[in-house]
Amino acid sequence: MTSAVGYLSCLAAIDLSGLLAYNTLIVAAGTAAVGCAAGVVGSLSVLRKRALVGDAAAHVTLVGVATAFALTGRRDLPTLLAGGFAAALAGLLVLVVMRRYTRTRDDAATAIVLSVGFGGGIALVAGMTARGIPGSAGLENFLLGHTAALTARDAGVLAGVSLATVVVVMLFLKEATLVAFDRSFAAAAGWPVAVVDYLLVVLVAVMVVVGLPAAGAVLVTALVVIPPVAARQWTDRLGTMLVLAGVIGLVSAVTGVAISAVVPRLATGPVIVLVAAAIFAISVLFTRWRSPREAA
């Protein structure tokens, strides 16, 4: 309790000039774009009960990152990202194949892909480190992300990919809605259910891999899951939910960035997740209080 008071009195002494500093604006722009797009894409995958597909994709990237480094000996972002993306796609392909051709349930298949990809990646990195290959140690930190260190180019890439992802969702909204809510009806009505499914999975993979260096594996997963779930508390309409999830993602990002710009020694990525979680908690409390019976 006393430490909390001490902390708060520290806050009072803080100057707010960092709010409009160059780096703050860059990081805010990049994370806001990711937060918004992740909320929109995440809404569809959460409704499809695939909240953890993004998490699996994020962790599988490690195997690709390690392989890319092993093959090229280079550690620059484009090389590692290319490897990570290839691995994420391969992992999701395995996921889809497992689901279709084996008797593995969705959640189990996701868990298998996640852990095998991550374990394989760690084993590769540890193997290279043990052989004293320079630059191989700490490759797994790639999954942690450095939100506060985003550059203008990073932010530009994030904004571009986020925009493209949202546009794709808009184009396929009708199909995606149908598949998300009533898969068998959609299939019976002749909709390309599988194609829409794959597209959704690929969108999540793209979102996750692009957001990885900016935010890290766990944060990106959180942004794909928490804002949609928070938005779901307020509405039963998909259109409203998509917009709301996008807004919540964006607000979480901007608020988190602002807090981390003002308070010293607070890592930016985790603060964004905490803000999103707070919004989720408020959403649950408020909507329950408003209509306790409806929210069952």
Place this chain on the structure above:
Amino acid sequence: MLLMDQKMNFGPSKRAVQLSLVLGATVAALASHPGWAAEPRTGMPRVVVTTTIVADLVRQVAGDEVETDCLMGPGVDPHSFKATPRDADRLARADLVVASGLQLEGKLAALLERLGRRKRVVSVAESIPKDRLIEVGDGLYDPHVWFDPTLWAMCVEAVVEPLGQIVPAGRPRFEAAAAQYRGRLKLLDDALRERVAAIPERRRVLVTSHDAFRYFGRAYAIDVVGIQGMSTESEAGLNDINRLVDLVVSRGVPAVFVETSVADRNVTALREGALAKGHGVRLGGRLYSDALGGPQSGAETLEEALRANVDVVVGGLAGVAVRESDGGTGSGR
């Protein structure tokens, strides 16, 4: 469907036989791979050391009279190094284990402590009197002591006696070599101090991507600022980066420094922020931090690495251009 499954489950086990053959062959191939096999024994006492810096210390004292086996090669970050079973095996077969200590080998510390119950494990930095160390938390001290040659000279003594235990005949030679090495470290300290004097006082700010250089800064009156925390594992906050941008701009710091074994994203963000305020910051080149350079790097020993570091720092901060290109000198890679 059910029938098919039963057939799969109880049918001929040909597949199982094939599978086990393949598995067996794989295991055999792995075991015979040179990287996995045990190293040839030379008959000399084996000293297993953790970092290249400690390896250098042991070699300075014992020369070729012991076999020095280093767990972490050049360019490896000791904070995130995890031991493989093969490393544990190397440690188990060692006659003496020498570590840097003070939690430098974060993820290895528990293993070293267990090992210490069965054999001699020396943590050299822990022989330095506590009042000479920089405390960074409750009972936690900054482990990067080798950046102050006078502190490292105190560590020399810590290996002489244990080395004399495993090579009794070598003891007088080890003592002579240690005394001579301590003398060289003292001379090195004077030489480095003289070099640093060339930097204008206002610009004596060393910005790097992790706080390995506190002792270096204390010894030579340079303000050291790291973007990340003590270890390479923690993530920087936006506030820290913003304040650093302000510092670099207000003190006119011309260059910042990236280390050989730590990612440089934070530094890139810092330079971009400073440039937005109209202050260009060069990459001053790479400094050796937790690991020395590899063969032919010109920084295979601590003395060479410290000289190389000071050359890079002075070149970057004193205005004596090392190289105008953005890529730094890349001396570590």
